[in-house]
Amino acid sequence: MSLKSNGQPRVPLVQTVGLKRYFHSKPGILARALAGEKERTVKAVDGVDLFVHEGETLGLVGESGCGKSTLGRVIVGLYPPTAGEVFYEGRPGTGGQMIFQNPYASLNPRHTVRQILGVALEKRGVPLENREEESIRLLERVGLAAHHLDQYPRQFSGGQRQRIGIARALAMRPRFIVADEPVSALDVSVQAQILNLLEGLQEETGVSFLLISHDLGVVHHMSHRVAVMYLGRIAETGPTESLFENPAHPYTRALLSAIPRLGKTRSGRIRLEGSVPSAVDPPPGCRFQTRCRHRKDICAAVDPPAVELRGDPGHVVWCHLHT
Ligand SMILES: Nc1ncnc2c1ncn2[C@@H]1O[C@H](COP(=O)(O)OP(=O)(O)OP(=O)(O)O)[C@@H](O)[C@H]1O
Numbered sequence: 001m002s003l004k005s006n007g008q009p010r011v012p013l014v015q016t017v018g019l020k021r022y023f024h025s026k027p028g029i030l031a032r033a034l035a036g037e038k039e040r041t042v043k044a045v046d047g048v049d050l051f052v053h054e055g056e057t058l059g060l061v062g063e064s065g066c067g068k069s070t071l072g073r074v075i076v077g078l079y080p081p082t083a084g085e086v087f088y089e090g091r092p093g094t095g096g097q098m099i100f101q102n103p104y105a106s107l108n109p110r111h112t113v114r115q116i117l118g119v120a121l122e123k124r125g126v127p128l129e130n131r132e133e134e135s136i137r138l139l140e141r142v143g144l145a146a147h148h149l150d151q152y153p154r155q156f157s158g159g160q161r162q163r164i165g166i167a168r169a170l171a172m173r174p175r176f177i178v179a180d181e182p183v184s185a186l187d188v189s190v191q192a193q194i195l196n197l198l199e200g201l202q203e204e205t206g207v208s209f210l211l212i213s214h215d216l217g218v219v220h221h222m223s224h225r226v227a228v229m230y231l232g233r234i235a236e237t238g239p240t241e242s243l244f245e246n247p248a249h250p251y252t253r254a255l256l257s258a259i260p261r262l263g264k265t266r267s268g269r270i271r272l273e274g275s276v277p278s279a280v281d282p283p284p285g286c287r288f289q290t291r292c293r294h295r296k297d298i299c300a301a302v303d304p305p306a307v308e309l310r311g312d313p314g315h316v317v318w319c320h321l322h323t
């Protein structure tokens with residue numbers, strides 16, 4: 001745990017402890033009758049401990065389906081956890097706002113910007129007579145203007161819609177925002193503008209981000225720390241530079257080897273064998289053992305404990321190679 005300058009332990013703004021979120025799905029009558037299918041439980045998030053400090057961006061990476069969005073949604077309170085706990089501002093409970101990948105799908109097409117922001121401002125308890133002024137202030141903050149107030153989402157470009165999504169999140173004055181693939185639906189030229197906007201907001205207000213992205217370049221550029229997720233669990237976490245320069249988990253090494261410019265990949269690209277196992281029936285022991293080139297007997301038998309790398313504070317790996 002990091003210390004403040006006065007030697008007191010720093011309480012994270014957001015923390016999860018043993019967080020789990022399972023989804024239960026009932027098969028249709030036909031699947032049950034014909035294939036004998038039973039109810040399935042998808043272990044989307046299966047025991048995650050992480051924290052985000054004030055003013056910090058934690059990047060969250062991992063293959064599709066590993067549970068990143070579910071984790072983000074549980075932290076902000078959109079899904080209740082199946083087990084474990086979320087702490088917000090040091091107390092049990094969820095908090096923060098969410099920015100979504102597809103701003104069009106997340107904005108009501110029948111509402112004007114005025115109405116979209118109005119709903120959020122009303123939730124925050126801003127009196128009706130102050131909402132227009134506050135909405136204009138929010139629009140200007142995200143690079144839009146008063147004349148956009150009475151337009152509908154379809155009248156905006158993708159980048160502008162994402163700005164509206166950000167303004168809506170800011171309307172709640174959050175100290176923490178989960179940005180779930182905030183730029184992956186946007187043109188590359190527009191991506192940089194939105195990322196700059198998020199960085200500027202952080203500088204100004206000290207807001208913290210959990211930044212979920214497939215784009216390791218974006219995560220490298222934006223994050224103070226990074227967490228690597230695999231099949232519902234965190235495999236490795238650490239300060240961005242040390243994680244990118246010195247990845248310790250075979251999974252992280254494979255992920256980073258795909259981007260030679262960022263990862264120090266002396267040995268070239270590491271191809272991952274096989275596909276991600278099902279989150280319905282994850283392998284025992286280390287989740288990554290079925291695809292790991294360094295697998296030992298213990299990997300299939302025992303969950304790897306968290307190990308902090310020597311001389312690298314805050315860089316933690318869950319892997320038997322390091323125990
Ligand atoms: N509402 C839901 N009901 C049932 N299963 C779900 C639900 N949401 C997610 N899942 C399942 O949980 C697992 C994790 O999904 P999640 O969307 O969190 O992954 P992700 O890491 O965000 O993937 P991506 O990178 O593709 O966005 C997947 O197996 C997914 O099918």
Ligand SMILES: [Mg+2]
Nearest residue numbers: 068069070180
């Ligand atoms: Mg997702």
